[in-house]
Amino acid sequence: MHTDTEACVRAVQSKDARFDGWFFTAVLTTRIYCRPSCPVVPPKVRNMTFYPSAAACQQAGFRACKRCRPDTSPGSPEWNARADSVARAMRLIRDGVVDREGVPGLAARLGYSARQIERQLLAELGAGPLALARAQRAQTARLLIETTALPLAEVAFAAGFSSVRTFNETVREVFALTPGELRTRAARRPLAPAAPGVIALRLPYRTPLNPSNLFGHLAATAVPGVEEWRDGAYRRTLTLPYGHGTVALTPRPGHIAARLSLTDPRDLTRAISRCRWLLDLDADPVAVDDRLRTDPLLAPLVDAGPGRRVPRTVDGAEFAVRAVLGQQVSTAAARTHAARLVTAHGEPVDDPEGGLTHLFPTPEALAGLDPETLALPRTRRTTLTTLVAALADGMLRLGPDTDWARARAELSALPGFGPWTVESIAMRALGDPDAFLPTDLGIRRAAERLGLPATPAALTARAADWRPWRAYAVQYLWTVDDHPINHLPA
Template identity: 55%
Template sequence: MDDESRYQAVHSRDARFDGEFFLAVKTTGIYCRPSCPAVTPKRRNARFYPSAAAAQGAGFRACRRCRPDAAPGSAEWNVRADLVGRAVRLIGDGVVDREGVAGLAHRLGYSSRQVHRQLTQELGAGPIALARAQRAHTARVLLRTTDMPVTGIAFAAGFASVRQFNDTMREIYAATPSGLRVRKGPRRSGAGIPLRLAHRGPYAAREIFGFLQRRAVPGVEEVLGAPGSRLYRRTLRLPYGTGVAEVREPRPAGGRQGAWLDCRLHLTDLRDLATAVQRVRRLFDLDADPYAVAERLGADPLLRPLVAARPGLRSPGAADGDELAVRAVLGRQVTVAAAVRLGADLVAAYGKPLPAPDGGLTHLFPDPGTLADAALDGLGMPDTRKRALRATATALADGAVRLDPGADRDQAAEALLELPGIGPWTAGYVRMRALGDPDVFLPGDAGVRHGLAALGAEPGAAEAWRPWRSYALHHLWQAAADPAPGPRATAPDRKDT
């Protein structure tokens, strides 16, 4: 896009571009998301920035009406596998706050200077400014949803001092922390931190919650309620502590659905808030661009009926990459139900118990270090799979395989394939979900084969679906699980070759 097309998007209040760029108004000193309902400024007064941090760095403060800092993230940074995309994902996971710019650069394998230069070139802000913008947003959430003292919020959000916190909040929001805490109504009831996690475009909630429900491992995950009003809950292992995330399936009102998912986070340490939010967003694929996906896949005559039947279908990621890799090994050459039973047995035997059960949630998923030395007796697995599980856990524990948000996707897949018992299905499934790769296809998967056969297509047809083959894969799987809108297929959707 150029600035003229961006201005047209603002003029039409096009929510498709929320988070993709930001509008700043020279005469008011305010920056907004493109869909802001405020009066469109004159073209000569409009400025455009690729990130909220860039707008803040140019001296603009956030609009109180459209809350641009709460817009969904740009889909570009999740799609891209280059230095900038990896850096943005790591900053979102809180690496700069925990390890500094030097730690970020070390994880990426570049110098701090190179990382700063490339981020500034593409996002208009360096890693410190991007992390600062995220800290400010975290602090605003805590101010509006908790009764914590302001001093406690400053350090929970990652600020080094109360003075730095006060100065930043005044600069970005033109208000003191105490002023941001003022609310017009009573606080929402219930424990935990209530959030609205924004997404762009349609969201196929029924299919996404169904996908997660079929794969929910007892003890670590549970899904309560009936379709249309389900509550997904899971435990989280986080850098400073543990947490429980609850995400509500949206119920359309009057034929329309809000552009967010209601979420509540229960954290033992509030410094984990930003990290927990990003991990839930990745799990539910909330930063995707469904318009770009539908434009590409819907143009194919084979997929067009499936895309039309399920607008906004996402490719769910993972809350924990290491956990997903272990679960992928458990799911080799077995049905989803069998993989869930194995996962539950593994959790019961080796998971870390919560201090107290929280409903059906009792454990954290076993960490790789524990599984690397585990006997794995009594789990009902063949010895070959036990060896594959131990080898995978050992590689994750010693860093030979990295599945954090900034991992190099090609290197991770190659390292996985070098492990005993890991084939193309497992490596591809991990790459798709743990690393958020939007362009993975699994031709050896049984459900995919049956879906392609029902469409009258050969595996080579998937080449036309780049760069969104992961989404095409989910369309085939959903058609197999619920054949009414699409092709009928009954085979399990997990098979390694």
């Protein structure tokens, strides 16, 4: 979008928050860059230039605005709505892969050479993978500086910097303040009280956001011991690269309040990325809802509760296992099956604040399970053990770098994987915004009540007009039934 100067200028002059994260405004006279909704008086048009990423602004020598804090804006919705190599690269960078594995590791995951990835990212984002990862490290460092009491040297390494010197130089260059000055400024602002070792922060999103289906779905399907709804917050355990953690996510006006407790602060970037992915916080709800409103049968559902997101997952392998356990059974039965797996094979954790007891078992932990111990039909035992084996040996990957079409083909080749299971995984684990569930019981009931075609083939054909947002149409269709997934718990 940054190449459409006229549209960018209109967004800046109207301070339109919907475009935060889509592009960044750099001011030639002050050498700062801002989000489109920056509250200061817009600069003269001749002094504006536009960039597709914060990293591109930083590479061009601009520093972040201290008023609008562009580094904290929602991410571009493009990276979660596309499956090409650039979008997959951005999802991996957001997950901290460059910090952990370097550019060669990023390229290897995508199946390209490092030079190809560099060229593609430069062409579309104006910055290469190292610059994009550097911008993210700076944002993580700022969060740790402002929300924790960690010594600054520990902040440097927790944020992914290789040295304290690089940390100091980057923070000063990006924010025009030293780490110490950032902490001093933060001390003047009242923060929500947090227990020792807990990082409290706000996760921004584009409005509107309807929390009912988002948190209602997560709470209604929560696996005991791994997830819970407590005191108005969805809480769960997280398996992370350097350790594990717990998170509490509470819907608030304009943001999601997050409270993270991590065994290793180096996991902060990954934990934030997973939480944003789980809640679909980088979506563009206005674009989605405008498209779905063009259908006269969907329009009343959209108008009744706009801003519905797709509830996702923090781990693709976990959701795939849970999808198999949920085949042809009730939500309660699926939770019971999953809880048994967790108790038998999950790693125990301590949770002083609530009832979280385990991490969800990894595919490696499940690879040796005895099928005879599973209270499932024999065919479903085979489905589960085959899935776990494919995940454990790396033959099947369900992560942010996964190609959606390839994953569908690989899942469909496994025994017991029909369209419902494959599309559920595509929607909630892979994040495909166009995944569709025409055979789902709730969708079939909604179709009958709304006068939509009854057969899966006819309904799929009718839903072509909803593309590329059919996964969001599913969320609205599910509201036709009065089911717990549509309501915040009491």
